[in-house]
Every structure is written in structure tokens, then in C-alpha cells.
Amino acid sequence: MRRALVDINERTPMKIGIIGAGNIGATLARKLAASGHEVKLANSKGPGTIRDLAHDIGAAAVTKEEAVRGVEVIILSIPFANYRDLADLFNEAPADVTVIDTSNYYPLRDGAIAGVDGGKPESAWVSEQIGRPVVKAWNAVLAATLAEKGQPAGASGRIAIPVAGDDPKAKAKAMELVEVTGFDALDSGRLGDSWRQQPGTAAYCTELTAHELTSALRSADRSRAPGNRDALLREFMAAGGRLTHDEIVARNRTVTA
Template sequence: MKIGIIGIGHIGKTLATTLSAAGHDVKVANARGPETIGADVLSTGARAVTAQDATVDVDVVILSIPLAGIRKVAPLIRAVSDKTVVIDTSNYYPMRDGTLDAIEAGQVESLWVAEQLGRPIVKAWNAIGSGSLAEKGSPSGTPGRIAVPVAADREEDRRVGMRLVEETGFDAFDAGSLAESWRQQPGAPGYCTDLTREEMPGALAVAERARLPKRRDLVVAVVQERVGDGKTNPDAAFGVRVARAICR
């Protein structure tokens, strides 16, 4: 498939290298221009382009940017074909993104994103930590393979999203509609806890919507105390231990 990725932070970089290594034609873009994209991001065949170019003549666009940046890229996404699958990996962290009244009032994050973009989306790779995504992928059928929930409203979008998750080394778990994707938001038992396909249904089922923001903020506080600067991601094992202790 032809894939455009906007955003090459911790998640976007791994998606660029794994999906291009899997044989896809991958274009990557960031906010600063193609000349600023490092050779490590392009090491398996991805090509550096502008954000606009990343949305042209592609089957899939992956948005791997902070949720606060969704509105900035919305004009580009509104211009792509309705047949193009748009996958969003973002999560709402008010200490980073600023306060968004609609989400604070209870709107599901994925539905807020879809509303800003003016089109259906797929929610995927938001519920796995960047360290686990980079380090813990494994072939299909591997015992204990980590599952990644995928939510979408359109069946073809869901099929494509699940296929790509599998190709990044994880079991794609059908998490239902975007309206139910709050179950894979920060603070939920299935968020960044590295569960298997067998464990994921129970974790999604027991999620308690009203408790997610407080649990999310507790995890952030523990991680920031550990890493100090508020920007550095914890190592995969530490992040999973904290999420499991607080959110499950």
C-alpha cells in the first residue's frame, strides 16, 4: 500500500520503519520540513516529503502527532479522497495539549478527532507505549504476542487498520466503534499495559469511563517524577508496570 505518515515522534518513527520494512511505499513528514528528517527514520525505505505531499496519492494517511495538532492538519485531510483510510494514533493529555472543553465534558477522543477532520477515522496504535511498539513486536502466532486495539466505524477502514497493526508485529484486536474507543483511552485497563489477545476483551469490558482522567493523570505524575523533564518517555518495562499498577 501507499502510506503517508505525518509526525515522526516516538510512535511515528517506528511506524515509518516497520511499515516500509514490510514492503509498503511509505512517505513521512513532520512540521519542520523534509530536510530535518533523520536518516534513521528513512533507514528501511521511507521517503521524506512535505506534509501536503504525504497526503497525495496514498491509500492510507497515519496521523502520529499530539492531539493538539489535529486542527492544524485538518485542511490537508479534508482534501484527501473519501476512500483514503485515515488512522489516528493520538491521545488527549491536557498538560501537553491544553484544555479541550468538549473532551473534558465527556466527548470520546476519537469522535472529537473525526469531528475536527470532517471524516471517519481509525483509532490504532494509541494504546501501546512507544517503547513497546519499538521493541516488542513479534511474528504472528508467537506466544504472549501483545494485542493492539483498533476501533473504526467503516468496515474497510477497520480491515486496513487491523492489517497494518499485524504487520507492525502485534495482534490486532477489533475494539468496535469509535463511540466505544474511550475504552482504549489513557487511564483505561487496556491502555499501555501490554495485554495479549486473550486478555484484551476483559480489560476493555471493565473500563470505567469516569475514572479514566484521574488514572491518566496519576500515571503521568509517576512517570514525570521518574524521568524528570516531562518530555522523555520511560523505558517500556517501567511504563507498563506503572500503567498496570494504576489502571488495572
């Protein structure tokens, strides 16, 4: 596992389409637009419903079809079960586009998906649904962490984010974008290894440095992860929003240790 080494002065602006304008998608759009990238933002309800948000962010509000045309990177930040609806969309996308999946599977929310319940890594399932290879990134970070805890490169205690994928060029683009959002990008292996950063593991939403994250990924327990995931979700739902952000991170660390 290795860190991304990105020279901010050598970075070339990218054309990026983001599908999903919730907490993660909108925050990514804001940060990437602020760093000089050309961002198009789409949601399921149409551009008219996010035009003010996109204007505030510095992005263009577009349809899903427009979001995947003429871009170098597509970031998918939608509910996990909804990927089944996107297969035809990628007929419009460039053949060499980098697709980044930020989603996570929660059967209590998404309904049971037999392949994933049987052990298929979540992003491998996503790749099958859309018919494109994907890179998994930004899934293992809470929305508040992404919005508020980014730091400049080299800052002490900078939080790291794992990035998994099979294509080296696509992964390098994803890692570059993770860095400019304020986090150390850690190469976490191939897409088949991405179960190590799924919900219920010690790498998931625990705000670790690159060194700590490397250890967490290596020590991930595949058999325990689904039980940890479901237990934590039930606990957080029962709390009804009364837990602070720091309490959520601490519970994730304790249960998955």
C-alpha cells in the same frame, strides 16, 4: 470483539502517508516500509529535517501536503492539540482514504479541550477537526513496546493492540497493518467505544494478550479513567526518566486495574 486474521502471503502492498516523525510515527514508518509498503513520511518542519531519517527507514521524506496525496492510508501521529491545524490538509486527500489516529489526549500537556473533557471520545474529536472519519489504532502502546516487542503471528504471549472505528473496510486495513507491525489486532468496537482504550484505562499501555485485552476493554471504567491518566502522568513526570519501561507498564497495570 474479534481478532484480525491476516494471511501474510495474501497481503497487498499499500501506499501510506505518515504525518509525524516522532517515536511512534518513525517506528511505524520503519516497520511498514520493511514489510513492503510504500511509505511517505512528513513532519511539521519540512522534509529537509527528516531526509536522513526517512532514507534510513526506507521511506520518502515529503511535505504534509504530499503525504496525503495518492495514498490508501494516512497515519496521523502528532500531538493531540495540533489536529486543529490539519483541517485544510485533507482537501488534498483521496475521498476514500483510510485515516488512522494514533494520538492520545493529556490535558496537562495539550491544554484543556472542553469537548473531550466532557466525555467525547478522543478520536471522535479528531475526526471533527479534520473532517474525515478515523480509525483509532496504535494509541494504546508505548513507543518502546512498538519498537521492540513485536512478534510473529501465532507467537505465544504476543501483545495485542485495540483498533476502533466505524467503517469496516477502513478498520480491516488498520488491523492488517497492526498485524504486520508485530501485534495481534483486536477489533475493539466502534469509534464511540474507543474511550475504552484511552489513557487511564486497563487497556492502555499495559502489554496484554488478545484474551487479556478483551477483558480489559470490557471492564473499562469511564469515570475513573481521567483521574488515573492524570495521576500516572504526574508520577511519571516526577520520576524524571528514572523508571524503566517494565516499571511504567507495571504502574499502568496497577493503577488501572
